[in-house]
Amino acid sequence: MAMYKWSMPGVLAPVLTPFGEDLAPDQAAFVAFCRSLLDQGLGLAPFGTTGEGPSLAVEEKIALLDALAAAGVDMGRVLPGTGACALTDTVRLSAHATRLGCGGVLMLPPFYFKDVSDDGLFRSYAEIIERVGDARLRVMLYHFPRHSCTPLSLALVERLVRRYPGTVIGLKDSSGDFSNMAALCQALPGFAVYTGSESLLLPLLKAGGAGCITSHANLNGPAMLELCRNWRGEGAEALQSALLRFRDGWAGVPLIAALKAAVAEATGQASWRRVRPPLVELAPELWPDLRARLDGARG
């Protein structure tokens, strides 16, 4: 079958979401941060796990997308997370994102019911795609079994791509299981496979994958883009090693809260430090040690 040509960057930042004192999204800070990431050459994947997407109501996500569009952002480089537990929520947000010209949507399966069948998951994605009913819709499946507890099997992905070629165009794999990513690349040439961890970026690029969508791209995206440009070159292993050193600097801390603390420090904006429950802000006593480790990793 003819595969859709995916034109997003090799690195998308799963954009962190800043919150005001009332825990409402801070739109101005969000838009400014998105601009800075785009200026680095990255794509944007707001409302993923790192962006606390499931902790936001659909209307809050719509308002943030509208703010990006109103600010004149190139929406073709935006891939918002739209997968919710309720069919109607996912349809509403996916349709809105598509109308705004988003390059695609990143779609978790409904994740409340566990041990659901592939038939049920196929039915879920199919209903959503049919209801959005827009030829511009591009769906990147989101495979993150740790949080969704609802894995997307290779057989399911193949079935969706066969039924909706040109619409189901890729998958973000946050399982950490490289063999799954390699199998997808092999089974579905042209399908855009992104790893959820930069630790697998070089192997995935060699296997025919598209790139990475990973938390640390909020801070370290340019280094990841450099590897995407030069993965065939001599310096590729060194670039990959540098990514790992940066990543290892964050080991053992609550990652989302820690990344937000770093952006708060860099921007001087308190909105970046806040997280919505059930997450909690980074304990202040963790920050000095973390900064020391990061400075070491950079040095």
Next chain:
Amino acid sequence: MAMYKWSMPGVLAPVLTPFGEDLAPDQAAFVAFCRSLLDQGLGLAPFGTTGEGPSLAVEEKIALLDALAAAGVDMGRVLPGTGACALTDTVRLSAHATRLGCGGVLMLPPFYFKDVSDDGLFRSYAEIIERVGDARLRVMLYHFPRHSCTPLSLALVERLVRRYPGTVIGLKDSSGDFSNMAALCQALPGFAVYTGSESLLLPLLKAGGAGCITSHANLNGPAMLELCRNWRGEGAEALQSALLRFRDGWAGVPLIAALKAAVAEATGQASWRRVRPPLVELAPELWPDLRARLDGARG
């Protein structure tokens, strides 16, 4: 501390949700079925797991509650499920339910992020309670680790009850772990502990629990109410055994789809047979065998 006096029935039906051909909730069928359950003396717990609550958008749940209120239903006997992943969704629905006079709300913790801390879960419930800001709010915690993957520890429950006595008034325990239910009853006298399975109804009543909120109450509620009335009597064991026989008739089939098929058969309304993805309807070939087993269990 002075505990709130809970006045709901000992059995609440986690009401199934009927869907039209377009998978929109069938309000008329829902209201009529709720009336029939209330006429049996049951309370109502719509939008729980059995009611596919997480598969409905907040506005769809609000519309169904409004329809119940408009139909003149005694909202004091209604305990809707309101816990969602997004803080703002849970607040919106809980506030609306409370304004309508609902006897309480059944509240899952936010269930996307896994391995969250008790501090984060406490913060979640506290934020919701403070934001609803209504002295009439009654929160029944919903502990269902199989689907939420986010257990509510005894320490967390005690902390919530200490901070919000008279607001956090009970817990539905769908873990199947009787020792947890007994520990709650012992630690928190007057706290309304409901089991998610009627298989534990008699032991729980003996331990000081409040009753059950269980799928099969959609069809077999009166028998459960009878045990709640007569659990101290000589016939209690026989009543408990009869509940188990009825329940065992449904073993090995997808329960929600099967219960809906049964209501569809009883009412002649196709809306009852439909489920939202990721669930799938009961395969027609399963129904004759299931009916035979149920007839046997009743005989």
